[in-house]
Amino acid sequence: MKEPISQALKLGQSIWYDGIRRSLFVSGDLERMVQQDGLRGMTSNPSIFDEAIAGSGDYSEQIAQLRRSGPMDAKSAYELLAVDDIRNAADIFRPVYEESGGTDGYVSMEVSPELAHDTAATVAEAKRLWGTIDRPNLMVKVPGTLEGIPAIQQLIGAGINVNVTLLFGRGAYEEAALAYLAGLEDRLAAGGGISTIASVASIFVSRLDSALENRLDHSFSGKVAIANAKVIYACSQRLFAGKRWDLLKRSGAQTQRLLWASTSTKDPSLPELLYVESLIGPDTVDTVPPATYETFAAHGTVASTLEENLKEAQALLDSLSGQGVELSEVLDQLLKEGVEKFSVAFRQLLSSVEEALADKSERNNWNLHLSLPIDIANQVDATIDEWRAKGKVARLWAHDSTVWTGHGEDAWLGWLDIARDQAAHTHRFEALATEIHKAKFTDAVVLGMGGSSLCPDVLAHTFAPLKGFPKLHVLDSTDPEQIKAMEESIDLAHSLFIVSSKSGTTLEPNIFAAYFYGRMIEAVGIEKAGSHFVAITDPGSPLEAVAKRDGYRRIFFGVPSIGGRYSALSDFGMVPSAACGLDVGRLFASAEIMAHACSPSMPVRDNPGLALGAVIGTCVNAGFDKVTLVLSPGIAHLGAWLEQLLAESTGKQGKGVVPIDQEPLGKPLVYGSDRLFCYITLAGDDDPEQAKKVSALTKAGHPVLRIEVSDPYSLGGEFFRWEFATAVAGSIIGINPFDQPDVEEAKVLARQLTDNYDTEGCLPVLSQLWDGQGVTLYADDRNGAELNSTVKGNLDLVSYLKAHISRAGAGDYVALLAYVQMSPAHQAILTQMRTMVRDILFVATCGEFGPRFQHSTGQAYKGGPNTGVFLQITCDDAVGLVVPGHRYSFGVAKEAEARSDLDVLATRERRVLRVHLGPEVTRGLEQLRDGLGEALRTISLNQ
Numbered sequence: 001m002k003e004p005i006s007q008a009l010k011l012g013q014s015i016w017y018d019g020i021r022r023s024l025f026v027s028g029d030l031e032r033m034v035q036q037d038g039l040r041g042m043t044s045n046p047s048i049f050d051e052a053i054a055g056s057g058d059y060s061e062q063i064a065q066l067r068r069s070g071p072m073d074a075k076s077a078y079e080l081l082a083v084d085d086i087r088n089a090a091d092i093f094r095p096v097y098e099e100s101g102g103t104d105g106y107v108s109m110e111v112s113p114e115l116a117h118d119t120a121a122t123v124a125e126a127k128r129l130w131g132t133i134d135r136p137n138l139m140v141k142v143p144g145t146l147e148g149i150p151a152i153q154q155l156i157g158a159g160i161n162v163n164v165t166l167l168f169g170r171g172a173y174e175e176a177a178l179a180y181l182a183g184l185e186d187r188l189a190a191g192g193g194i195s196t197i198a199s200v201a202s203i204f205v206s207r208l209d210s211a212l213e214n215r216l217d218h219s220f221s222g223k224v225a226i227a228n229a230k231v232i233y234a235c236s237q238r239l240f241a242g243k244r245w246d247l248l249k250r251s252g253a254q255t256q257r258l259l260w261a262s263t264s265t266k267d268p269s270l271p272e273l274l275y276v277e278s279l280i281g282p283d284t285v286d287t288v289p290p291a292t293y294e295t296f297a298a299h300g301t302v303a304s305t306l307e308e309n310l311k312e313a314q315a316l317l318d319s320l321s322g323q324g325v326e327l328s329e330v331l332d333q334l335l336k337e338g339v340e341k342f343s344v345a346f347r348q349l350l351s352s353v354e355e356a357l358a359d360k361s362e363r364n365n366w367n368l369h370l371s372l373p374i375d376i377a378n379q380v381d382a383t384i385d386e387w388r389a390k391g392k393v394a395r396l397w398a399h400d401s402t403v404w405t406g407h408g409e410d411a412w413l414g415w416l417d418i419a420r421d422q423a424a425h426t427h428r429f430e431a432l433a434t435e436i437h438k439a440k441f442t443d444a445v446v447l448g449m450g451g452s453s454l455c456p457d458v459l460a461h462t463f464a465p466l467k468g469f470p471k472l473h474v475l476d477s478t479d480p481e482q483i484k485a486m487e488e489s490i491d492l493a494h495s496l497f498i499v500s501s502k503s504g505t506t507l508e509p510n511i512f513a514a515y516f517y518g519r520m521i522e523a524v525g526i527e528k529a530g531s532h533f534v535a536i537t538d539p540g541s542p543l544e545a546v547a548k549r550d551g552y553r554r555i556f557f558g559v560p561s562i563g564g565r566y567s568a569l570s571d572f573g574m575v576p577s578a579a580c581g582l583d584v585g586r587l588f589a590s591a592e593i594m595a596h597a598c599s600p601s602m603p604v605r606d607n608p609g610l611a612l613g614a615v616i617g618t619c620v621n622a623g624f625d626k627v628t629l630v631l632s633p634g635i636a637h638l639g640a641w642l643e644q645l646l647a648e649s650t651g652k653q654g655k656g657v658v659p660i661d662q663e664p665l666g667k668p669l670v671y672g673s674d675r676l677f678c679y680i681t682l683a684g685d686d687d688p689e690q691a692k693k694v695s696a697l698t699k700a701g702h703p704v705l706r707i708e709v710s711d712p713y714s715l716g717g718e719f720f721r722w723e724f725a726t727a728v729a730g731s732i733i734g735i736n737p738f739d740q741p742d743v744e745e746a747k748v749l750a751r752q753l754t755d756n757y758d759t760e761g762c763l764p765v766l767s768q769l770w771d772g773q774g775v776t777l778y779a780d781d782r783n784g785a786e787l788n789s790t791v792k793g794n795l796d797l798v799s800y801l802k803a804h805i806s807r808a809g810a811g812d813y814v815a816l817l818a819y820v821q822m823s824p825a826h827q828a829i830l831t832q833m834r835t836m837v838r839d840i841l842f843v844a845t846c847g848e849f850g851p852r853f854q855h856s857t858g859q860a861y862k863g864g865p866n867t868g869v870f871l872q873i874t875c876d877d878a879v880g881l882v883v884p885g886h887r888y889s890f891g892v893a894k895e896a897e898a899r900s901d902l903d904v905l906a907t908r909e910r911r912v913l914r915v916h917l918g919p920e921v922t923r924g925l926e927q928l929r930d931g932l933g934e935a936l937r938t939i940s941l942n943q
């Protein structure tokens with residue numbers, strides 16, 4: 001038994017599970033929780049069933065069967081699904097029921113919330129459910145409304161177990177308890193036995209604090225709901241004592257236990273287990289939702305807390321009127337809202353079932369369509385079979401590092417559960433959205449690199465800005481022109497800066513933060529500057545200290561077991577999204593559905609993440625390692641997130657994916673046989689030209705996989721699917737997908753150079769390879785010697801470019817790494833260069849901006865297969881921008897990053913040449929494009 005659960009039981013409290021879904025049975029998880037953890041019961045409600053049925057693929061198979069079996073209305077279909085689950089759960093809890101003599105082991109199912117104000121209908125419905133489910137350890141849930149109370153008496157009188165739900169205050173509780181006693185008396189009077197009748201009175205805890213959050217000052221935070229529960233407990237002590245009760249007890253009556261419901265904390269500033277740990281005491285039940293359950297089972301603190309300070313609890317409630325709060329009104333309102341909330345969930349649930357019955361929402365292989373050469377398709381099948389035979393999906397979820405290399409991967413799997421955990425706390429994102437909305441910011445700028453900025457970047461480009469919320473931007477370049485351009489595009493005094501760095505030690509976000517904090521002081525004054533900043537970082541990082549020192553508005557924490565590129569659904573991706581008004585709850589819901597589809601409870605063949613990962617991993621091992629991303633226009637920026645995830649995760653030890661993003665599509669003939677095309681489209685965003693070209697590639701026999709994303713919020717699910725697939729591909733390729741050794745090395749080198757600049761006032765002098773025609777070339781000794789021996793005295797730009805670029809052969813790729821402003825004009829020139837290279841050399845091409853790519857594809861360039869030919873492009877900076885607190889400027893920082901990049905590429909024996917342009921960057925790039933064109937023409941003439 002889990003220690004906290006067994007200790008609570010010793011103190012008289014049974015822990016129940018506040019959740020149900022089919023996968024709990026299929027996976028054997030529920031059985032394990034009952035047998036090994038010591039779980040003693042389960043509750044469900046309309047919201048829980050809505051989440052389970054509408055929010056997962058668990059039921060699609062059964063719904064499809066129902067559809068095939070003939071016309072059926074949504075309510076009947078829902079009931080069939082729910083009844084199956086409740087029966088299954090009741091059977092799993094049956095041994096607990098038997099062994100506890102009928103005090104524990106119950107599973108609750110609620111009557112339709114639409115009947116909450118109709119006594120007769122509630123009684124009839126409860127009796128029908130009792131008969132249909134036909135399990136002695138069922139509890140039928142009836143709300144503690146005015147009309148529910150007489151129904152409780154009648155049902156208890158009829159020998160049916162009742163869970164009285166939606167109780168908020170002492171008055172309603174008393175009514176429920178008296179109805180229970182009266183019901184027992186009725187049954188006795190009618191000659192029935194009462195010893196097998198059980199009942200709980202469900203007191204909803206957290207909702208009271210949530211209702212009072214904005215009405216009381218901070219000193220009341222997290223206290224009122226607990227005091228209210230204690231006052232109810234004191235009342236139950238009185239009701240279940242004395243003459244009336246003794247008589248019933250002698251006839252075998254069981255105490256109607258108090259059950260604490262709504263027990264997860266909703267206010268993020270409160271400890272997660274506050275309500276659970278504060279209400280442990282005799283004759284009680286605590287039903288805890290999944291995320292809270294796991295935390296409590298793992299490290300809950302158990303002490304007999306319920307009976308402490310009972311008198312003070314009443315005094316605290318009495319003091320509320322002095323604060324202008326009429327408690328009884330709040331409690332009435334909560335009941336009203338509670339009924340409404342369950343009714344809404346129930347209606348939503350029925351409409352999803354209806355849709356599924358009409359075949360609108362059945363998930364067909366999760367929109368993944370494959371067109372693979374037959375030998376690859378066979379290998380993919382064999383890989384999936386091997387995963388099934390070796391139970392690798394379950395092992396992956398169980399954090400078994402031997403799925404990969406057995407070197408610490410288990411410590412990096414926090415992303416598997418993050419959607420579920422976040423979904424349980426959407427309240428904190430709602431609070432942030434309200435706060436930012438009130439503050440009337442016009443712009444929000446994420447200052448961060450790679451994994452800490454790419455998810456917000458995708459969402460900023462996918463969703464239009466929302467009225468009343470700031471427009472989302474991302475700054476991930478030290479190019480001074482780019483920083484200035486960002487500053488000029490926003491209204492500084494009305495902007496929010498989100499400094500995002502997991503480690504808190506990355507050079508770029510730290511110097512961006514220093515710069516904009518200084519600018520903010522100039523704009524709004526030192527007192528207010530901090531309120532324009534938010535930090536997202538891991539606990540205890542240097543950035544946390546800066547945020548505290550500078551009085552940042554909020555600090556959000558990452559999860560230490562989630563690496564940057566897997567952090568999209570953690571606060572790194574979700575805080576900026578919520579701040580800009582996106583409905584992060586919808587992103588989590590879609591991610592949860594996908595996570596569930598990828599879980600061990602689903603058939604291995606239907607696992608959408610495994611299928612994708614198996615294709616990628618198999619293709620890479622078979623030499624199709626240039627994973628070419630083709631995205632429909634509305635989600636074009638997803639490519640930058642995907643390339644980081646794939647490249648940084650798999651590109652190491654000379655192996656891995658080389659992602660190719662934003663390369664215009666060409667005719668089938670211009671591609672070598674090293675490509676896997678991933679065509680990802682957003683429904684309704686089709687580009688017919690693009691579709692035609694992809695279809696030509698498919699016909700020509702190139703491997704192509706296609707994914708259709710139904711709407712922008714489904715990106716939540718895609719984030720999870722691709723993370724899972726990348727982890728699977730990493731396992732197939734045979735590397736650790738969670739480290740980034742070569743990125744780290746370049747980061748350290750760049751910091752050394754900038755630190756050195758602070759003491760020396762300059763960077764070390766570089767020796768040139770060649771200088772002329774307005775550009776300077778640099779290379780390390782090995783590359784320099786190789787190029788010099790090829791140009792054979794023809795010392796000009798075109799000859800060097802030709803010598804360098806012609807080193808790329810079949811299976812290689814050419815990467816242009818430009819440390820210049822990331823503007824559309826520059827992007828267009830790089831694209832022209834890439835197209836020329838691809839169409840003449842038939843090799844894959846990458847076009848990246850530095851230093852941004854160093855935190856992304858940079859890992860694969862340095863650590864992946866040694867098939868890259870790199871042309872680094874740097875420039876003189878027209879704008880000088882000093883980094884506050886340092887001697888160096890942003891231009892120097894960028895130069896340090898370019899140098900460290902070049903150094904690491906050279907030490908990894910890569911083919912690399914640096915071209916330094918003058919201060920006129922666009923002209924310099926055009927000159928380079930023309931020179932490259934000429935070089936390629938002479939190569940093609942010689943072919």
Ligand SMILES: O=C(CO)[C@@H](O)[C@H](O)[C@H](O)[C@H](O)COP(=O)(O)O
Binds near residue numbers: 044045
């Ligand atoms: O069965 C019960 C109570 O009887 C529970 O399922 C109860 O409905 C839930 O604890 C609450 O609905 C959860 O409330 P909340 O955490 O969403 O505020």
Ligand SMILES: O=C[C@H](O)COP(=O)(O)O
Binds near residue numbers: 501
């Ligand atoms: O991809 C991650 C980047 O290197 C940024 O790292 P960070 O979040 O620790 O600043």
